[in-house]
Amino acid sequence: MGQHIGAYGVQDTLRSGFSSVKNELLPSHALELSEKNFQLNQDKMNFSTLRNIQGLHAPLKLQMEYRAARQIQRLPFLQSSHLALDTLKGNDESISFEDILNDPAQSEMVGEPHIMVEYKLGLM
């Protein structure tokens, strides 16, 4: 449960409660940080390699396609299949722990539709 940085760059007390230093110092798993940023780091590495090999246009075009594919999703509280995005990234041809564990389509909790849409549209 991360901290929500709200308006003005401080802790968003309304959404994530009071901040507590002790909670942030609790021991975390050796893999927690590396797993949180794994996909981002992989993408960065791949894009920079691609830029070095083929020039700046290659990662630019790819990122444009990713951005376009990311926009065609369902409403925030519904599960999207991410089919276009997965095909672009090559995830449709591999299985890893992201597909087996904690599948968001199987999660037992469902968000409040109105609040989630308002949050996404920035109205909240």
Next chain:
Amino acid sequence: MALSNVLEIPTSGFNFENVARNVALEGLLEGGHTKTPKPMKTGTTIAGLVCKEGVVLGADTRATSGEVVADKMCAKIHYISPNIYCCGAGTAADTEKTTDLLSSNLTIFSMDSGRNPRVVMAVNILQDMLFRYRGQIGASLILGGVDCNGNHLYTVGPYGSIDNVPYLAMGSGDLAALGILEDRFKPNMEMEEAKELVRDAIHSGIMSDLGSGNNIDICVITKQGVDYIRPYQESEYKDKRQKRYKYGPGTTSILTEKIIPLELEVVQETVQRMDTA
């Protein structure tokens, strides 16, 4: 329910929410005397070697959980693809799931390209996956297979290190097995001789190591196909356990018998006809 749960969909993959709780529990339970339950390990002897016609893999069949034998007929040679098999040592669940994931990925690849995968591809996928998790997945694997480039035998360590060797032993009984292999291995051995050598290597691991035991499984991979012999040799120390513990009638003798009839009085009777036409 905290609002942050509502606003963000939980990410897929591993969930680290209980780490803090586990650390706290370990200290709390009975003042630190109780330890968390140990996962089932396959304190093992696994061995493999490359011979003239293919690859021979061997493994024992004991899985231990602490000091108790948890499984006497554990299958440690896992199927990866029609031409690649993998022996696994370490935490039983980790080897099982990792080889399952690898097998699924290679099946997708085979369906896409129409070919049997090469052993190097399997090794590279494993290496990437195990290094990503920095050794937290406790799986030491021996991969053996036959592909268009010949017969290969690789070892993959839990941190992602790989090695391509002609003969190999892993697990807690690897020193004993490696001694036998070092003594009698020759390149380009005949099939029967290779099977006997692997059997002897596993046997010495079983005799010298507490974590290995019971039967010996052998898997022979050649260009023509795979021969998975399970068990290749059964252990001579079998115990006769009856699987059914039901007591036959007459086991307990009846000393006295007292019957009290219940007096029931019919107070009201209603008949409801069912239409069964």
